Amino acid sequence: xxxxxxxxxxxxxxxxxxxQHPSTHGVLRLLLELDGEMIVKAVPHVGFxxxxxxxxxxxxxxHQCIPLTDRLDYVAPFSNNLAYAIAVEKLLGIEIPERxxxxxxxxxxxxxxxxxxxxxxxxxxxxxxxTVFFYCFRERETIYDIFEMVSGAxxxxxxxRVGGVSRDLPGGFLEKTRQFVAxxxxxxxxxxxxxxxxxxxKKRTVGVGVISAEDAIDFGLSxxxxxxSGVDWxxxxxxxxxxxxxxxxxxxxxxNGDVYDRYCxxxxxxxxxxxxxxxxxxxxxxxDFIARMPNVTLPTKEDxxxxxxxxxxxxxxxxxxxxxxxxxxxxxxxxxxxxxxxYIVSDGSNHPYRLKIRPPSFVNLEALPKMVEGRLxxxxxxxxxxxxxxxxxxxx
Amino acid sequence: MDNEAxxxxxxxxxxxxxxxxxxxxxxxxxxxxREYITEIAKFLKENKELDFNFLSDLCGVDRxxxxxxxxxxxxxxxxxxxxxxxLKVSIPSSNPTISTVTGVWSTANWHERETYDMFGxxxxxxxxxxxxLTPDDFQGHPLRKDYPVDGRQPATLREIYQRGxx
Numbered sequence: 001x002x003x004x005x006x007x008x009x010x011x012x013x014x015x016x017x018x019x020q021h022p023s024t025h026g027v028l029r030l031l032l033e034l035d036g037e038m039i040v041k042a043v044p045h046v047g048f049x050x051x052x053x054x055x056x057x058x059x060x061x062x063h064q065c066i067p068l069t070d071r072l073d074y075v076a077p078f079s080n081n082l083a084y085a086i087a088v089e090k091l092l093g094i095e096i097p098e099r100x101x102x103x104x105x106x107x108x109x110x111x112x113x114x115x116x117x118x119x120x121x122x123x124x125x126x127x128x129x130x131t132v133f134f135y136c137f138r139e140r141e142t143i144y145d146i147f148e149m150v151s152g153a154x155x156x157x158x159x160x161r162v163g164g165v166s167r168d169l170p171g172g173f174l175e176k177t178r179q180f181v182a183x184x185x186x187x188x189x190x191x192x193x194x195x196x197x198x199x200x201x202k203k204r205t206v207g208v209g210v211i212s213a214e215d216a217i218d219f220g221l222s223x224x225x226x227x228x229s230g231v232d233w234x235x236x237x238x239x240x241x242x243x244x245x246x247x248x249x250x251x252x253x254x255x256n257g258d259v260y261d262r263y264c265x266x267x268x269x270x271x272x273x274x275x276x277x278x279x280x281x282x283x284x285x286x287x288d289f290i291a292r293m294p295n296v297t298l299p300t301k302e303d304x305x306x307x308x309x310x311x312x313x314x315x316x317x318x319x320x321x322x323x324x325x326x327x328x329x330x331x332x333x334x335x336x337x338x339x340x341x342x343y344i345v346s347d348g349s350n351h352p353y354r355l356k357i358r359p360p361s362f363v364n365l366e367a368l369p370k371m372v373e374g375r376l377x378x379x380x381x382x383x384x385x386x387x388x389x390x391x392x393x394x395x396x
Numbered sequence: 397m398d399n400e401a402x403x404x405x406x407x408x409x410x411x412x413x414x415x416x417x418x419x420x421x422x423x424x425x426x427x428x429x430r431e432y433i434t435e436i437a438k439f440l441k442e443n444k445e446l447d448f449n450f451l452s453d454l455c456g457v458d459r460x461x462x463x464x465x466x467x468x469x470x471x472x473x474x475x476x477x478x479x480x481x482x483l484k485v486s487i488p489s490s491n492p493t494i495s496t497v498t499g500v501w502s503t504a505n506w507h508e509r510e511t512y513d514m515f516g517x518x519x520x521x522x523x524x525x526x527x528x529l530t531p532d533d534f535q536g537h538p539l540r541k542d543y544p545v546d547g548r549q550p551a552t553l554r555e556i557y558q559r560g561x562x
Contacts, residue, residue: 047529054514055538059545090421217449217475220503233475327420330471330482332452341453343471358453358471366506395529 012040019048023126023381026391028365030380037377042369046362049395057355061321062088062162065355070156072359072393075118078104078111079335080393081160086241087331087342088162091324092296099287100164101243106280107150107159108242108333109273110177113184114143115336115388116266116273123263123385124195127204132194139187142180149173162322163297164290174281181278188270195263205260209371209383212257219367222360223338224265225387229257235334246283247276259386266388296322321350337361337388359393397445397479399424405446410436425482430494433468433485437500440472440481448472448481451497454507456515458541460489466517468494487517496522514539 254261332341338360
């Protein structure tokens with residue numbers, strides 16, 4: 001404890017929040033220096049979940065890296081798969097079929113909804129609104145059932161492949177998704193009746209964890225955390241990938257950059273994502289779900305069984321993998337948390353020479369001390385919730 | 397601005413600092429001399445036409461075996477102009493030090509700490525250069541190519557526990 005000069009009774013107190021604390025949303029340790037209940041200094045300590053994903057990737061073929069990406073932001077695996085696949089496709093310089101693009105968009109927007117639902121559920125729970133948690137998990141369950149239909153797994157999906165997706169959409173998928181899309185807006189209204197105009201909710205969130213637009217850019221915030229401060233930047237609009245330019249949607253913006261504005265932005269984003277899924281269902285074209293390129297994607301099962309060349313390609317791809325040209329690319333997408341980028345350096349061999357992941361949560365968390373210093377202890381909980389961090393991608 | 401225009405503008409402003417410029421897959425890469433990095437970073441951010449106000453990413457690349465250098469790579473983006481550029485600085489592995497850019501973009505703080513942790517590259521003038529992802533007693537820099545992928549630390553937690561049980 002350090003004494004404050006000029007006073008005799010007050011001391012600064014240092015406390016540990018986490019790494020085992022439910023409201024830090026994982027294994028985040030915050031070292032807080034408190035003057036009473038006011039935060040004088042906050043120092044985040046991360047790395048408890050470090051698994052060396054970037055190192056592991058250097059020893060795997062390009063396809064073998066896909067399961068590693070699932071485990072970054074484990075509540076939005078499709079987005080991670082997509083960002084990685086787009087980076088490798090850019091490196092290879094290949095185009096993917098129309099249908100695969102739409103399937104990717106469709107699933108990524110469902111992922112965004114499910115990620116935001118988890119955020120809303122836990123954020124509200126942290127601030128004492130328990131009912132919202134149960135409602136959100138009901139809808140999230142439906143989305144996870146859809147994911148299970150598509151990929152066979154509920155969490156670590158690894159459905160997207162370099163060149164497309166691993167298989168076509170299963171029967172019954174369209175009906176189930178259509179049903180979800182039709183119901184979801186009314187569910188969203190239900191959540192809003194519980195929170196948006198609730199005076200307790202507003203007292204906990206309005207004017208809390210404020211960050212100005214200039215500071216937000218300076219600290220590299222991205223995604224809803226940046227747009228809450230009123231900066232209009234969405235990679236889906238500015239650098240459209242996977243055919244996002246064919247969809248009509250709005251980018252919701254906040255004004256004050258506080259917890260409440262970030263809440264409003266994410267709620268509206270769920271509505272927009274729902275509309276994108278709806279559009280994707282309507283314009284989903286027929287065709288191949290993966291590019292047919294013998295040196296990049298696996299041949300069909302029938303071809304392997306009947307054609308000699310297909311069998312050889314299959315064998316070579318499994319044993320050797322893809323060998324992209326020498327060079328380096330950086331590709332980023334608008335993940336639910338912000339700009340998720342992959343920087344790949346290729347030396348022409350079958351595994352990445354260097355794979356750098358730019359995780360949005362890592363960068364967003366860096367701004368936390370800026371938002372909470374000088375504020376009260378309970379505001380830390382609200383602010384962490386509003387940044388929507390996932391420690392899996394922070395620590396990698 | 398398109399890639400050629402950005403490259404031309406930076407080259408005319410700093411003819412002696414830009415060693416090389418390359419465009420691959422429509423991405424511009426500028427190789428910068430080590431001494432000029434802070435100056436160029438400031439210029440890229442403050443020039444109104446370029447306006448690179450957003451540091452997307454900063455990382456290291458180990459090229460010791462082939463070139464005897466580490467590379468520090470900066471990915472910049474301009475929110476107002478919607479263009480990107482990549483800066484690359486080669487620093488000798490015998491003296492892996494470079495000036496910090498935390499004064500230009502605050503977000504560089506954690507990125508530089510991570511690069512220091514993973515490669516042992518030190519950033520001159522960094523306000524708080526500590527390890528960030530690996531534990532405090534971790535030895536070595538795991539993303540260097542000479543660090544084995546199955547590298548074990550001298551005393552793992554398990555060994556400490558086992559010793560305690562005996």
